[in-house]
Amino acid sequence: MNSPLANADFAPTHASRARVLVADDDPGSCRFLCDGLDSMGAQAEACMDGATALQRARTEPFDLLLLDCRMPGAGALQVLTALREDALACSMDSIAVATTAELEPRDRQSLLDAGFSEILLKPCGLAELRRVLALVQPDRHDACVLDDQAALTTTGDATTMRALRLLLREELALLLQELEALSRDHAGFSERLHRLRSSCGFCGATALSTQTVLLQQQLLQRGATPAALARFRKALLATLQALDS
Template sequence: MNSPLANTDSDPIGTARAHVLVADDDPGSCRFLCDGLDSMGARTEACMDGMAALQRARAEPFDLLLLDCRMPGAGALQILTALRADQRACSAESIAVATTAELEPGGRQSLLDAGFSQILLKPCGLAELQQVLALVQPGRHPAGMLDDRAALTATGDATTMRALRLLLREELALLHQELDALSRDRAGFSERLHRLRSSCGFCGATALSAQTVLLQQQLLQRGATPIALARFRQALLATLQALDS
């Protein structure tokens, strides 16, 4: 299986254009998402049918999948479930974002539990797209590393949010120092990542949270790959930079 970011020509982490599959059966939404991501340096491919999107994701290693929840053939949940179950699929471990014009109560958590790193509500703006692209290219899009709105929703007020972000900053600085040693301790690393996911959620560190989830999944299955560790390290450093700014 090809790994995500296999489309790079030199340094595989963050320097090449992110390869993004945009699956949406609404022509206007599909055009906006593709044009917006292209304007930020991504390389997009559009698909307006769910089964066709699944076939492309199986055949091609995309860095990021934007999947509409309701499409002919298959929706976002069906596509991602099929991909995650097929380790021969080229995009089996790609970061996935669900897109939808309406979200039912409990729908967000169900999608997150299914493996989506983020839910993008339509219509959206370029700022939201930048946060989505930062999931796979944190160093190139540092402005998308922290989601203030999500953090305020989780913490309840700005004072608590700032206090928790200070704690996260200390946690990340220590984790960066210990990362090489931790990567050789599969059980200990998995437990550390479990705690980090909670901190990321409270602080709105969406890009780092996405890389943490993917790394956890790899550790459970067969151990972390070098490219997954490199992407996690880059997201960690970019989040530290954002917390310091």
């Protein structure tokens, strides 16, 4: 049986540019999100209703889906539920982010339980949009790979930060070697990711920390897919490169 990593594509779908589907029936919000994503090096495609968003996600491979919670025909939750249940959909395993102008605490948990990785509150700024884009292309935003200020705040001084990052470097090099075997051991992999989250937090490895959490969620829900493993491996390699620079 083939390994889940065997056929994984470790680059964004469209060369080095992440493809993003932006579904929002508000013209102003849609324009801001698309222009902001384009300015950050992504390739954004806009649609104005849920039915169109679902059709595009079924027929085209997108790296990231930004889905408004309230759209004509179907909202974010309905679109993602239908997409996740369609094994033939090109974007079945794409990272999805729900966008909304208002959010009740119970609605937030429902969206996360349904498979959304983040909820983006509108109106948002470019900083929030950059954080969302880093879910699929962390290597284009070096500050999102290693956050020195976050690491210094946690560790207290540069000497401790550097020592912990050396340990993280060793941990990631070993994890990279064992990744294929771990991908077949859900329980062992989940435990390994749990420990990795702590190391990432101490070292300010924000992009890898995000992908670690997302992969943990998927392991618990339905098992890791090749797309999720590819995103995790991509963040791991980007973090190793940043640690070596």
